[in-house]
Amino acid sequence: MSDLALSVLDLVPVRRGQHSADAIAATVALAEHADELGYRRYWLAEHHNMPSVASTNPPVLLGVLAGRTRRIRLGSGGVMLPNHAPFVVAEQFAVLEAAAPGRIDLGLGRAPGSDPVISALLRSSGHTSEVDAFPNHIRDIEALLDADGAALRLGTGEQYVVRATPAAAGRPEVWLLGSSDYSAQLAAELSLPYVFAHHFSGEGTERMLDLYRSRFVPSVSQAVPRTFLTANVVTADTDAEARALALPQLQHMARLRTGTPLTALDTVEQAAAATLTQPQQDLVDTMLGRWFVGAADDVAERLAAFAARFEVDEVMVTVGAGAHEGDPIDRTPARERTLDLLAAHLPQRMLVAA
Known part of the structure; x- marks a missing residue:
């Protein structure tokens, strides 16, 4: 596992007492820190x-x-394509690539990233990409991202090039x-690199990767x-602190x-004092068993074993550490400290640029 790389997936979390500007400032600081430490990618989700x-809005934040x-490398994890016109997405990421050459990833997803009301609002200004x-x-x-662009055939028979x-x-x-059979098979069919969202539930990972790898079309x-x-x-200095x-x-x-x-996320102190229903507590316990939570040496060892088990050379971490009052x-x-500790407890050669 000498070539294992670490990356970061960020949702720009907002905690109680923060404005959006504060949360974005915290994300900028975390991205700068990941860059300094040698992490491979920093991706932003769309919700x-x-x-x-x-x-x-991943493109704006990127x-x-x-x-x-x-x-x-900076990217979307991902742009939810049913919410957007493909041409607009291509233009946005072409601009980003021009601004940061060789550093841009365009991760595409099929989920709406919200509820049906918001999905309708996102599509109210005109046609967007339908799921089908x-x-x-x-x-x-x-095709649009290619230097030669895409050629359209107009009703007159004339060819119209779009870039x-x-x-x-x-x-x-x-x-x-x-996170489904559909995405694994489609990535294989389209000869695309593929990311399975293991952090969603931690289930079905082996089957999805086998499906993708076995059906991949070179x-x-x-x-x-x-x-x-x-x-x-x-991660933290002790298991208790990390939990x-x-x-x-977890409670959120x-x-x-x-x-x-x-609501916005509780602080660590508010979470410690919170009362959950039994079903909620059961969910917390289940998720805690699937997350990588604990002292840094233990988490680093588990991440390396995780990567080896599924034969991947990169793990993208969603840093779930909360904030103190x-x-x-x-x-x-605490999010910055998690990145520090992972870098310190994994060999530096494991944090390599692409």
Whole structure:
């Protein structure tokens, strides 16, 4: 596992007492820190209308991070394609690639990233990508990002060339994200690199990777299947401290899955004093068993074993550490500390650039 790399997936969490500006400032600080430590990628998820998540618009946030980082790859984890016109997505990421050449990933997903009301609002201004057209729209984006563009045949028979940017010198790397048989098979069919969302539930990972690898169709641009995995991670100096830091996010997820109205994330102190229903506590216990939570040496060892088990050379961590009452409003020191500890407890050669 000497070539294992670590990356970061961020939802830009918002805790009680924070404004969106504070949460974004904390994410910028975390991305800068990951860049300095040698992490491979920093991806931003797309979620809408959630009081605890400020990652509503990955391309805009990635533009901010491109100007604040030097070498780390930046990407979407992912852009939820049913919410957007493919041409707009291609243009956005072509601009990002021009601004940060060789550092941009375009991760595409099929889920809406919110509820049906928000999905309707996202589509109210005009046509967007329908779920059934997802495979074709992925092909469209890939063609539009190419330096030669895509050729359309008009009703008159005339050929009309469309490009995402006038003169591309490079292109973002397109990844397909998913948590189902459908996404694994589609990534294989389209010869795309694939990321299975292991951090969602921790179930079905082996089957999805086997499906993707066994059905992969080699292409000129992607000769072999390529994948990595995601994992929820919280590390600290002791197991007890790590568990306390994980509680705000764990309890929040339990409330989400039991239909409880959501708020911004609790602090560590608020989570320690919270009362959960038995079903919520059961969910917390189950998730805690699947997350990588504990002292850094133990978590680092478990992550290396996790990567070896599924034969991947990269793990993307969602850092679920909460904030204490007295922490700076525009930073989350425990998230930064998790990245520090992972870098310190894994061999430096394991934190390599792509």
